Amino acid sequence: MDEHQQPASNSQQSLRRQFVLFASNFFKHPKMLGSIIPSSPFLVRRMLGHVDWERTRVLVEYGPGIGTFTREILRQMHPDAVLLVIETNKDFVEYINSAYADPRMQVVHGSAADIQRVLGERGLGAVDYVIAGIPFSTLPAAMRESILDATRQVISPDGTFLLYQFSPNILPALRKTFSKVTREFEPMNFLPAHFYRCSP
Numbered sequence: 001m002d003e004h005q006q007p008a009s010n011s012q013q014s015l016r017r018q019f020v021l022f023a024s025n026f027f028k029h030p031k032m033l034g035s036i037i038p039s040s041p042f043l044v045r046r047m048l049g050h051v052d053w054e055r056t057r058v059l060v061e062y063g064p065g066i067g068t069f070t071r072e073i074l075r076q077m078h079p080d081a082v083l084l085v086i087e088t089n090k091d092f093v094e095y096i097n098s099a100y101a102d103p104r105m106q107v108v109h110g111s112a113a114d115i116q117r118v119l120g121e122r123g124l125g126a127v128d129y130v131i132a133g134i135p136f137s138t139l140p141a142a143m144r145e146s147i148l149d150a151t152r153q154v155i156s157p158d159g160t161f162l163l164y165q166f167s168p169n170i171l172p173a174l175r176k177t178f179s180k181v182t183r184e185f186e187p188m189n190f191l192p193a194h195f196y197r198c199s200p
């Protein structure tokens, strides 16, 4: 290091570690991740701006990756609320467990397709919000439908499914499964994101 270089701060090191973890997993599993970069703060803020934190007691997150949404959910959620996160990638499960340990959070290494069984095993009832960034367009059609059906069944009658995608291809399947679908668009993200709010 020359005399003008500063040692990297802890937060810079942590950001670098997160980026390397996410990007290296993108090269291993491009279809499962769908993006080389985690979601932007603009998208996170916009999606979570629709959550009624005061009344919410059960949240589910599908595909937290390195916890871009998870961190903000934990910051805002009620002290008595429970957050269940389900992630297929073991590296991300280990990272979430080590970086965001919180007694209100339960981390499951598995697929969103198993949501009904996982909630049942944990005695968790109807879900207020399911928040998802999993790349539905690269999933096999049967898997996509089964995750959407299971999601509709676990959400409480006044609950909401919030999801973002990089293409609008999911829209017909959402409209077929949910009674009401509202669309928004967030350009300040890599890649610009289509964002949906669905009622069961």
Ligand SMILES: C[S@@+](CC[C@H](N)C(=O)[O-])C[C@H]1O[C@@H](n2cnc3c(N)ncnc32)[C@H](O)[C@@H]1O
Pocket (backbone or CB within 6 Å): 032, 033, 034, 035, 037, 038, 039, 062, 063, 064, 065, 066, 067, 068, 069, 086, 087, 088, 089, 092, 110, 111, 112, 113, 133, 134, 135
């Ligand atoms: C585009 S990344 C999103 C990461 C993070 N939520 C964000 O917004 O930055 C998609 C994540 O979904 C996970 N994933 C893909 N299919 C899944 C499934 N069926 N169940 C749970 N997680 C899944 C991937 O491993 C990856 O972590």
